[in-house]
Structure formats: C-alpha cells, structure tokens
Amino acid sequence: MTPLEALRTRIERLPRIRLVNLPTPLEEMARLTKILDGPQLWIKRDDCTGLAFGGNKERKMEFVMADALNNGADVVVTTGAVQSNHARSTAAAARKLGLKAILVLRGKEPQELDGNLLLDNLFGAEVRFVSVGWQEIDSILEETARELEGQGHTPYVIPGGASYPQGAIAYVQASMELYEQARERKLKIDCIVHAAGSGGTQAGLVLGNKALKTEIQVLGVSVKPDAKWLAERTAQISNETAKLIGLEEPISLEDVSLTDEYVGEGYGILSKEAREALRLVAQTEGILLDPVYTGKAMSGLIGMIKKKHFNKDNNVVFLHTGGTPALFAYKWQLRS
Numbered sequence: 001m002t003p004l005e006a007l008r009t010r011i012e013r014l015p016r017i018r019l020v021n022l023p024t025p026l027e028e029m030a031r032l033t034k035i036l037d038g039p040q041l042w043i044k045r046d047d048c049t050g051l052a053f054g055g056n057k058e059r060k061m062e063f064v065m066a067d068a069l070n071n072g073a074d075v076v077v078t079t080g081a082v083q084s085n086h087a088r089s090t091a092a093a094a095r096k097l098g099l100k101a102i103l104v105l106r107g108k109e110p111q112e113l114d115g116n117l118l119l120d121n122l123f124g125a126e127v128r129f130v131s132v133g134w135q136e137i138d139s140i141l142e143e144t145a146r147e148l149e150g151q152g153h154t155p156y157v158i159p160g161g162a163s164y165p166q167g168a169i170a171y172v173q174a175s176m177e178l179y180e181q182a183r184e185r186k187l188k189i190d191c192i193v194h195a196a197g198s199g200g201t202q203a204g205l206v207l208g209n210k211a212l213k214t215e216i217q218v219l220g221v222s223v224k225p226d227a228k229w230l231a232e233r234t235a236q237i238s239n240e241t242a243k244l245i246g247l248e249e250p251i252s253l254e255d256v257s258l259t260d261e262y263v264g265e266g267y268g269i270l271s272k273e274a275r276e277a278l279r280l281v282a283q284t285e286g287i288l289l290d291p292v293y294t295g296k297a298m299s300g301l302i303g304m305i306k307k308k309h310f311n312k313d314n315n316v317v318f319l320h321t322g323g324t325p326a327l328f329a330y331k332w333q334l335r336s
C-alpha cells in the first residue's frame, strides 16, 4: 500500500457527513507571481467550500458534525470572537442537519449587525455575548451544556475554531486532496503558507504531510502573538489527531513552523501590510482575502518573499482559509 492509500483507509473509518464542495480548486496566481518576482505562487481555494461563504471551518464541519450526530446531539454549542468564521460555519452546518446552534461570542455586542454576525442572525443561531478572557471560556461552554441538559436537550460542545481531533482531521484529508492535485499536474509543492489561529488547520496539515512522506514545509502565519504557545498547542492537537486515526508517528515541536512576525497590533486589528496585501491580491488575481486571517497570512507570504525566504523555482501554495464575510465589518479600515 502507498502512504496515500494507507492514510485514506484510516480516514475512511471515521464518521463523516458530506457538507461542502470538495476538492476545492488549486489555481495558479500568475499575475501575483510576476509582480512579486519570487517563487511560483498557487492558491488552494478553501474559501470555495460553498456552504455559507466558505472557509476552513466548513471543511472541518464534515467530521465535527458527524461526531455530534453520533453522540445524539440536538444542539451544538461553540465559541469565538464576535466576527468568528467558525461560529458562522457552525451555525450553517447545524441548520443543514436540523440542529440548533448556540454561539457564545467573546466581546461586546456591536451596534451594527454586520459581517459574520449578520449571517449568524440569518441562520437563526442563539448568540450570547460574554466579556471574559479565553481562559474562562471552556467553563462557560460547560455551564451552557449543563443548562441545556437541564432542559432535556443533548448538547455537543465544539471547542473554539474546532481545533480538536475531529476538526483537525479535515486538514489531514485536505493534505491528501492537495497531494493528488499536485500529482495530476506533476507539480512539486515546496511550501504551504496559511493563516494560523487556534491550530487545528496546521495540526492536520503537518500530520497529513508527515503521513504522506512529502517534503512540503507547512508554514503557519499566526494572527495572534505568542507563536511559541500556539506551536506547542498545534503539536498537541496533531498528536491527539494521530491517535484518533491510529498513527504512531509522533509530531514534535520542530515539525511545526509558525511565525508571529505579521500579527501587527493584535488579533482582529487590521495592519497596513495586510490591507495592502488584500488590495494587491484583489487587483492582480480578482480574489478576495479577509482582514483578520488571510490578509495577514498574505502579508506574511509577501514579507518572506521580500526577505528571500524562497528560491525562484520553488512552488508555494497559499491556502485560502476563507473569512471573507468579515470584509464588510471592516469597510472603514479597508478603503484606500
């Protein structure tokens, strides 16, 4: 058996519900490549998963929701920032399966119902705003689950960003998908660059590429400060995910390449570089990035190209993880 067949067998054993359009396209970014005068640039369009404006959280939902249903859930509970893509994707997937969604969002209720928050509302999710630090959120989710049980419901709690094994497994699957797309085109991918937030996407990609024995570097561009903490968390999720599919290979901290050099002033605060990157990709490729994640990841890719991090004959795949509904909540900062 080839590594691909072996990995596929392991993943096919897991419960999964088809919710999104896969495989997502792998496209060339010819004009951006020319302008930046660096490596060959490609884009993997996980913004085109098609459920509710797309994104990496939607890909995760196939395995996450299957686990929820297997556990008899009639309501899912999750958390995120006010403009959380994960919360919106959860609400959409839940509705498609006839479940209720309760979204515990960290922050103050904004005056305007905009971006993802508008979509949460259209999906009829119950949104609760809480002003607490992320350290306290797990206990609030547990309390919410107890409250629902008291009312006779069967809740299923999805951790923030669905960054736990059932979410990360979707990016092991995405590694197989990309592997096959590259093979069809006789393309040798050297590096995947993507936005990293809660670690599940990178955990899956690192594990998948290790299991497939590719030599692809998976480079996460963190959207929050403290890359060291996130790298440790990512390795941990990776190892828990390996266990879920019965893989022995341990993932160590050295397997996780992560930079927090492109965070700017903080999570959710648009940097000048991200705004310029977003406008450049829109105007060269006709592709929209988002202000919180993919715009910053692209500013990282551009920054690394400028620092000669890549050779000209390298093939670099930018993973578009979605997030575009947030564009409308940042309209004032995005204008030139």
Ligand SMILES: *Cc1c(COP(=O)(O)O)cnc(C)c1O
Pocket (backbone or CB within 6 Å): 055, 056, 057, 085, 086, 161, 163, 195, 196, 197, 198, 199, 200, 201, 202, 290, 293, 294, 321, 322, 323, 324
């Ligand atoms: C959540 C998110 C990410 C980060 O993915 P993690 O698995 O949380 O690291 C990247 N891009 C977008 C648009 C997201 O919503």
